[in-house]
Amino acid sequence: MKQNQNQKKGNQKQNQGQQKRPPQQKGGQQAQGQAKGTAQGQNPASPRSPAQPKSPTPASPPRAQSPADAMQVDPAPQPAPPQKQPDQNPEDKLLQKDKTSSDYYWNSYAHFSIHEQMLKDRVRTNAYKRSIMENAHLIKNKVVLDVGCGTGILSLFAAKAGAAHVYAVDCSDIAIQAQQIVIDNGFKDKITVIHSKMEDVTLPCKVDVILSEWMGYFLLYESMLNTVIYARDRFLAPGGVILPDKASLYIATVEDAEYKAKKIEFWDNVYGFNMGCIKKVAYIEPIVDTVNGECLNSLPCRFFTIDLNTVKESDLSFTAPFQLKATRTDFAHALIAWFDVDFSRVHKPLSLTTSPKAPYTHWKQTVFYLEDVLILSEGDTISGTIDVRPNQKNPRDLDIKINVDYEGKWNEVHKTQEYLLR
Numbered sequence: 254m255k256q257n258q259n260q261k262k263g264n265q266k267q268n269q270g271q272q273k274r275p276p277q278q279k280g281g282q283q284a285q286g287q288a289k290g291t292a293q294g295q296n297p298a299s300p301r302s303p304a305q306p307k308s309p310t311p312a313s314p315p316r317a318q319s320p321a322d323a324m325q326v327d328p329a330p331q332p333a334p335p336q337k338q339p340d341q342n343p344e345d346k347l348l349q350k351d352k353t354s355s356d357y358y359w360n361s362y363a364h365f366s367i368h369e370q371m372l373k374d375r376v377r378t379n380a381y382k383r384s385i386m387e388n389a390h391l392i393k394n395k396v397v398l399d400v401g402c403g404t405g406i407l408s409l410f411a412a413k414a415g416a417a418h419v420y421a422v423d424c425s426d427i428a429i430q431a432q433q434i435v436i437d438n439g440f441k442d443k444i445t446v447i448h449s450k451m452e453d454v455t456l457p458c459k460v461d462v463i464l465s466e467w468m469g470y471f472l473l474y475e476s477m478l479n480t481v482i483y484a485r486d487r488f489l490a491p492g493g494v495i496l497p498d499k500a501s502l503y504i505a506t507v508e509d510a511e512y513k514a515k516k517i518e519f520w521d522n523v524y525g526f527n528m529g530c531i532k533k534v535a536y537i538e539p540i541v542d543t544v545n546g547e548c549l550n551s552l553p554c555r556f557f558t559i560d561l562n563t564v565k566e567s568d569l570s571f572t573a574p575f576q577l578k579a580t581r582t583d584f585a586h587a588l589i590a591w592f593d594v595d596f597s598r599v600h601k602p603l604s605l606t607t608s609p610k611a612p613y614t615h616w617k618q619t620v621f622y623l624e625d626v627l628i629l630s631e632g633d634t635i636s637g638t639i640d641v642r643p644n645q646k647n648p649r650d651l652d653i654k655i656n657v658d659y660e661g662k663w664n665e666v667h668k669t670q671e672y673l674l675r
């Protein structure tokens with residue numbers, strides 16, 4: 254991705270398109286205003302955020318719920334469920350005329366705009382397209398299951414690559430459009446769209462291939478991986494293929510004085526008033542935003558890897574050590590994390606990376622501000638551990654605890670900070 258040449262130093266990449274930040278970012282604080290981080294010309298609403306209701310606006314900010322959540326017991330006061338029309342015209346249903354803004358609020362994946370943003374993330378969609386279309390030997394004459402099909406894009410790729418049959422499952426109302434898309438593209442006999450929660454589906458046979466785009470911010474936010482694990486254990490034939498089949502998380506230090514001042518220190522003095530109590534909350538919430546790869550000042554460390562063929566739900570709560578080597582003398586204001594997924598069972602192995610040094614993806618990076626700035630000298634080692642587990646109250650949120658042990662030439666930091674990705 255091209256960087257703005259005049260970019261100031263700081264963690265967030267210069268915006269080359271829209272200057273506005275998402276009004277609500279999934280999995281982290283909102284980053285607002287003229288900040289440097291919004292990625293190039295992307296639609297400001299995050300594909301992973303619930304659609305924002307125009308009216309009425311509930312008092313509390315929307316959680317990044319999946320439609321699956323929305324179908325379950327209400328976690329909090331919610332708008333009254335919409336009255337379903339008993340004899341709804343199928344045309345109206347396809348046009349989603351029955352939907353109000355509050356429906357979209359609780360069922361964000363029902364609205365096409367979220368899918369539009371995901372489809373327009375070309376890095377993401379092309380990685381899947383290539384892994385399927387350039388590896389037709391994995392798909393041809395095989396039975397394929399698309400977990401969380403959305404518009405059906407991965408199912409369409411699979412059908413085009415010669416799948417014997419594709420089961421495309423989605424619990425959100427986008428499945429109604431997926432069905433129409435399948436018909437309109439001539440794949441009615443090849444793709445069966447199932448409008449249901451994956452966990453409630455019965456299939457007539459085992460499947461040879463599972464396709465899914467399940468990754469949330471910081472890889473694990475949103476916990477959709479649990480659904481893929483469920484589908485694998487229930488439906489994948491022995492020796493079957495999962496695409497992608499590997500995922501890893503990375504961490505590094507970053508110089509970010511300017512943006513940290515804007516987002517955190519801001520609260521120390523607001524029109525002459527001390528609002529430091531908000532600063533404490535601001536520290537807790539990691540920020541999902543684009544980071545300028547040039548502001549990394551340590552080598553990255555991979556601290557978590559999973560194999561989709563064997564991973565268990567319990568593996569998704571973990572404590573991992575990390576060691577980072579400083580690459581220059583500099584301040585480290587934050588740790589940042591990102592992920593890769595690999596399609597390694599293909600002829601030409603392929604990776605989808607969300608690294609700050611790679612082209613933009615809608616997952617951006619996740620920034621964890623440090624209360625104590627590290628003063629790095631080139632070659633120093635920063636040791637630490639990162640503990641990640643689903644939040645007990647809302648398992649789609651993540652509790653993340655980072656311990657840093659640093660004994661540098663200029664300062665020492667031994668500190669544990671707790672974060673909540675929500």
Ligand SMILES: C[S@@+](CC[C@H](N)C(=O)[O-])C[C@H]1O[C@@H](n2cnc3c(N)ncnc32)[C@H](O)[C@@H]1O
Nearest residue numbers: 319321362401402403423424425450451466480
């Ligand atoms: C990230 S989107 C991916 C959509 C599509 N596969 C694509 O690549 O554009 C994930 C989809 O999974 C669906 N989903 C999430 N949890 C699900 C579950 N438990 N059962 C069925 N669908 C689910 C959501 O409704 C959403 O449409």
